Amino acid sequence: MDHRRNMPITLDLLGITKIYPGAVALDAVSLGIKGGEVVGLIGENGAGKSTLMKVLGGAIRPDKGEIVIDGQRFAELSPAQALGHGIAFVHQELNPLTNLDVAGNILLGREIRKGVFGLLDQGAMERHVHPILEMLGARFSPSTAASELSLADLQLLEIAKALSISVRLLILDEPTSSLTLTETQRLMSVIRKLRDDGVAVLFITHRLSEVKTVADRVVGLRDGKNAGELQRDMIDRDAMVRLMIGRDIKQFHEGAAAREGQVVLRVKGLRTAAYPSAEVELAIHAGEILGLAGLIGAGRTELARTIFGLDPPLAGTVEMNGDRVPPGSVAEAIKAGICLVPEDRKSEGLFLDFSISENMVMPNLDAVSRRGFVDRRREYLLADRFRSRLSIKTHRLDRAAGELSGGNQQKVVLAKWLGMAPRLVILDEPTRGIDVGAKAEVYHLMGELAAQGVAVLMISSDMEEVIGVSTRVGVMSRGRITGLLERQDLSEEAILHLAVE
Amino acid sequence: MHKKDIGLALLVITVGAIVAIVNPRFLSPINLANTANLIGLFGLFSIAEAFVIVTAGIELSIGSVIALLGVVFVDLIASYGVPWPVALSVVLALAVVIGLLHGWLITRLRLQPFVVTLCGLLIYRGVARFYTKDGTAGFTFGADMPTLDYLFVGRTAGVPHSVIAFAVFAVAAWFLLHRTVFGRHLLAVGKNEEAARYSGIDTRRVIVCAYVICMFLTGVSAVFFAMYTKSVQPSSHGNFYELYGIAAAVLGGFSLRGGEGSIVGVVLGVVLLQILQNLVNLLGIPSSLNFAVMGTVILLGVIADVQFRAYRERVRQAAARSALTVGLGDPAKDAA
Numbered sequence: 001m002d003h004r005r006n007m008p009i010t011l012d013l014l015g016i017t018k019i020y021p022g023a024v025a026l027d028a029v030s031l032g033i034k035g036g037e038v039v040g041l042i043g044e045n046g047a048g049k050s051t052l053m054k055v056l057g058g059a060i061r062p063d064k065g066e067i068v069i070d071g072q073r074f075a076e077l078s079p080a081q082a083l084g085h086g087i088a089f090v091h092q093e094l095n096p097l098t099n100l101d102v103a104g105n106i107l108l109g110r111e112i113r114k115g116v117f118g119l120l121d122q123g124a125m126e127r128h129v130h131p132i133l134e135m136l137g138a139r140f141s142p143s144t145a146a147s148e149l150s151l152a153d154l155q156l157l158e159i160a161k162a163l164s165i166s167v168r169l170l171i172l173d174e175p176t177s178s179l180t181l182t183e184t185q186r187l188m189s190v191i192r193k194l195r196d197d198g199v200a201v202l203f204i205t206h207r208l209s210e211v212k213t214v215a216d217r218v219v220g221l222r223d224g225k226n227a228g229e230l231q232r233d234m235i236d237r238d239a240m241v242r243l244m245i246g247r248d249i250k251q252f253h254e255g256a257a258a259r260e261g262q263v264v265l266r267v268k269g270l271r272t273a274a275y276p277s278a279e280v281e282l283a284i285h286a287g288e289i290l291g292l293a294g295l296i297g298a299g300r301t302e303l304a305r306t307i308f309g310l311d312p313p314l315a316g317t318v319e320m321n322g323d324r325v326p327p328g329s330v331a332e333a334i335k336a337g338i339c340l341v342p343e344d345r346k347s348e349g350l351f352l353d354f355s356i357s358e359n360m361v362m363p364n365l366d367a368v369s370r371r372g373f374v375d376r377r378r379e380y381l382l383a384d385r386f387r388s389r390l391s392i393k394t395h396r397l398d399r400a401a402g403e404l405s406g407g408n409q410q411k412v413v414l415a416k417w418l419g420m421a422p423r424l425v426i427l428d429e430p431t432r433g434i435d436v437g438a439k440a441e442v443y444h445l446m447g448e449l450a451a452q453g454v455a456v457l458m459i460s461s462d463m464e465e466v467i468g469v470s471t472r473v474g475v476m477s478r479g480r481i482t483g484l485l486e487r488q489d490l491s492e493e494a495i496l497h498l499a500v501e
Numbered sequence: 502m503h504k505k506d507i508g509l510a511l512l513v514i515t516v517g518a519i520v521a522i523v524n525p526r527f528l529s530p531i532n533l534a535n536t537a538n539l540i541g542l543f544g545l546f547s548i549a550e551a552f553v554i555v556t557a558g559i560e561l562s563i564g565s566v567i568a569l570l571g572v573v574f575v576d577l578i579a580s581y582g583v584p585w586p587v588a589l590s591v592v593l594a595l596a597v598v599i600g601l602l603h604g605w606l607i608t609r610l611r612l613q614p615f616v617v618t619l620c621g622l623l624i625y626r627g628v629a630r631f632y633t634k635d636g637t638a639g640f641t642f643g644a645d646m647p648t649l650d651y652l653f654v655g656r657t658a659g660v661p662h663s664v665i666a667f668a669v670f671a672v673a674a675w676f677l678l679h680r681t682v683f684g685r686h687l688l689a690v691g692k693n694e695e696a697a698r699y700s701g702i703d704t705r706r707v708i709v710c711a712y713v714i715c716m717f718l719t720g721v722s723a724v725f726f727a728m729y730t731k732s733v734q735p736s737s738h739g740n741f742y743e744l745y746g747i748a749a750a751v752l753g754g755f756s757l758r759g760g761e762g763s764i765v766g767v768v769l770g771v772v773l774l775q776i777l778q779n780l781v782n783l784l785g786i787p788s789s790l791n792f793a794v795m796g797t798v799i800l801l802g803v804i805a806d807v808q809f810r811a812y813r814e815r816v817r818q819a820a821a822r823s824a825l826t827v828g829l830g831d832p833a834k835d836a837a
Contacts, residue, residue, distance in 0.1 A: 310698060334701040348699050351692050353760065362689060363700040365682045372681045416700065 008035020008198040009070065009086065009168040016065035018051055025051040027224045028065070035168060038191060038201045040215035040235075042208070044244055044407075044435030048224040049204050050092075053171055057089050058082040086168030090158045090175050092433070096146045103129045103142035106161045132160045135193070137186050152179050152296060159187070169200045174433060176210060180295050180461070181496070188214050206435065208240050209464070220244055245437055261286030262321075264455035265338075265424050267307065270316035274302040275479020279316065282474065282481060284424065289446055289456040291470030293463070293495045299479035300459045301343055304426045308340040309333035320423065334363060337423030341413050341430055343459075345406075349413040352402030356394060357383035359401045360415045367419060386415035391441065407438025414445060425449055426457045431465060443469055463492050475499050505754045505806070509769040512802065516776055524783040534661060536779050541663030542725055543745060544771040548667075548674050549718035550746030551767045555678070556691040556711045557759025558607065558614035562621030563719050563746055566599060567739035569629040570723035575638040575733055578646075585649045589724060596720025597713055599625075604709030622743070629735035639732030653728035663725050670718060675764040677714075687711060692760025748799055749774055773798070 011033050018026040026048045033039050043049050054060040056067070058079035067074040069085050096105055103125040104111070112128060114121040126142035133142065138156050140149060149157060155175060162170055172191075176184045191201050191214050205211060211218060218235050220227035220243030227243050267282040280303055284290050292300050305311045307318050312328030319325065320336040342348035350359055360383045361368055368378040383397050390411040394404060401412055410430065417425065427446070431439045446469065450456050460466045466473055473485045475498035483498040521527045546563050553560040570592045577588040599621070606617045655662050678684040689697040690707045697704050727733055751757070752773060753766025777798055781791050 330698060330701045331703060340699065342699050347693070348695050351689060351696055351760075353692060354689070358685070362685070362697075362702075365685055369682050372683065373676070374680060374682055374685060 012068040014066045016062045033200045035198045035200045038216050040211035040218040041204045043221035047221040088162035088167040090172045092174040094154045098147040102144050152183050171202045173204045266319040268317050271314040272302040272306050274299050278479030284455040286453045288471040291466040291473040292459045293466045294476035294499050298476040339417035339422040341427045343428040350401050355398045357397040364419045407434035424455045428459045506765045513773050520780045537664045538661040540775045541667035544667040545722035547746040547749035547771045549715040551750045552711050553715045554750050554755045561618040561743045564739035564742035565622045565625035567723040568735045569625040571727035571733040572629045572638045593720045596716040600713035600716030604712035608705035637734045
């Protein structure tokens with residue numbers, strides 16, 4: 001197999017079909033890619049991108065269709081075959097073994113041994129990994145413990161893992177969702193370098209601007225079918241959106257006018273455990289959407305958690321409409337009208353195995369119960385109301401929430417709080433990993449809340465989103481709010497300038 | 502009733518029928534009453550265990566607590582002449598204190614439930630043995646206290662009171678777990694503690710409550726056992742009962758990962774375990790094989806459950822595929 005190792009790959013997926021109970025995940029999808037080419041794969045959630053990639057990686061057996069690699073035909077691939085042909089994956093979800101070091105993670109299952117007893121050769125492993133990390137410009141060494149790495153570094157670790165086999169086709173599934181701007185740019189240059197070395201790169205992302213900068217060709221999927229292709233000179237944002245949703249959508253920027261009411265939330269001298277010496281002062285008015293920008297690790301999530309009572313503050317107070325909120329209690333925060341849509345909806349926002357309706361009423365059980373007993377009919381009616389209000393795409397509320405697509409899951413999390421008549425809604429990365437259509441709906445809902453006089457605090461690392469949606473933007477850096485920008489002063493440069501202060 | 506419960510009920514009926522056919526004595530009133538009595542006695546603490554398991558916890562000290570509280574109950578009445586209602590209250594209060602202690606250690610000091618309750622298993626057993634100087638706390642007051650005796654070992658219309666107590670607590674537990682807000686919170690905390698916190702649930706309070714409920718029921722069970730045996734030998738009284746409770750809960754569909762299970766399931770699990778016990782006796786199987794039979798049945802049950810679920814998934818898949826080839830019109834539309 002080694003003679004092929006350095007040859008550029010030629011891969012074609014022909015008429016791949018995959019059927020699940022109640023859904024056709026892929027319907028005769030075809031896709032071709034050659035060494036030295038970067039192909040962007042775009043599509044809404046549920047369009048079949050991940051399923052198609054799993055077919056390539058050998059995790060899923062297609063019901064129909066062929067995979068042709070360098071002229072060799074396969075009805076299906078095993079994971080070992082995929083690896084043998086130099087196909088490497090970087091998954092969206094990070095699964096590092098935090099009890100191992102970087103080298104141990106990268107060479108997992110392919111450890112270098114020495115001696116009669118086959119003991120691990122730590123030195124050789126580190127030497128093997130070192131040049132890969134160097135090329136990626138990683139700031140950690142092969143012997144760093146994986147538990148010490150940030151989310152962005154872990155993403156690089158995943159990429160290093162893929163590069164440690166002699167890769168001919170690199171598949172990246174949403175690789176930049178937790179990377180900062182500089183890290184993203186570095187990744188883009190790595191992709192270009194790999195392409196110049198004759199590697200084929202298949203790039204899945206929701207961030208269309210990235211596709212635009214790096215892709216030679218764009219392939220769109222829609223409802224499990226091919227939706228069309230765009231060549232290099234035709235790639236632009238509007239064309240890609242059309243490809244994904246099959247029609248034009250109106251810009252989500254509703255240009256929310258600064259319709260400031262009275263102060264709803266006032267944070268005074270708040271200090272969190274993440275940055276014990278930094279004090280946060282913040283006021284949010286009724287009817288405004290305050291965007292909170294900053295680099296990852298700037299302390300934004302910690303601030304949100306503290307306001308919501310998940311973590312007790314080291315010092316300082318949180319006031320809602322002038323009344324002090326007792327610190328360190330989520331129940332008190334909810335009583336004061338605060339709600340939080342967390343960053344990680346799978347582990348923090350939802351009970352994936354519970355039904356959609358059970359998820360929706362979880363914080364609001366008192367409203368559908370009498371003397372401590374849940375009234376299941378009222379529970380259903382309440383959930384049903386939110387299903388139609390948020391247009392959640394499911395006809396059965398007793399389905400497990402985990403079966404929904406990402407966008408619909410996020411809507412279920414939002415529904416949890418809408419029934420509580422909130423006065424302050426905090427959204428932490430509300431559109432991460434959800435598709436364009438669902439994004440627009442989330443923005444619309446935020447605008448609607450603001451119009452009703454609710455104060456909205458939106459934490460986001462997506463510049464386009466922060467600038468497009470917010471009425472005002474606060475920028476955090478190392479636990480402090482380094483600046484507040486009014487709508488007319490918003491620009492990427494201005495935000496970045498404050499974020500690195 | 503869940504599908505799983507129906508499967509288990511069928512298994513109970515099948516095993517019962519087989520035993521009855523092989524040895525008709527199974528259906529004799531005496532045997533039925535005895536078996537029912539044991540179901541009641543073992544059922545109480547099995548429900549107790551289920552409440553902790555549903556929070557993704559575990560309670561290993563149930564057997565030891567039954568021994569310790571049994572000793573205390575007997576000794577208060579026999580040696581100190583305490584009126585039995587007072588002794589009963591003291592024992593239940595002690596049970597609640599133990600539950601609070603376990604809950605506090607687990608939620609505030611963040612110790613693992615396995616470790617906390619394993620230490621409890623060792624400590625309470627040791628204290629009980631020390632307290633009785635490794636002897637036996639026994640009494641003869643069955644005749645002296647007819648009310649107490651009637652309440653805990655008597656029968657009404659031929660039904661042992663342990664069975665009635667079990668039925669009452671089982672119904673209450675069913676409502677509590679499956680119909681109340683608190684029950685929903687228990688399931689939520691067991692399934693995803695972090696998401697429960699984000700939903701404003703006071704997860705620590707819920708977990709402490711689970712251990713308190715568990716220990717309270719264990720306390721009730723301890724009194725029933727003490728009255729049933731009339732003497733408590735702390736070195737062997739209640740040995741391995743916690744494992745019994747765990748087995749019943751697992752048979753009943755509770756996942757040790759938490760957040761799943763039904764009270765109907767535990768009740769059926771307890772019934773099945775007692776019928777198996779009875780089967781060993783009635784079919785002349787050497788009683789030394791008792792545990793081996795129980796273990797085998799649980800293992801087979803769990804394997805069957807997993808296989809059955811995989812089979813259903815395959816059937817659904819096949820149905821979806823054939824529906825698709827028939828209606829060739831627009832597969833994507835059909836799927837939606």
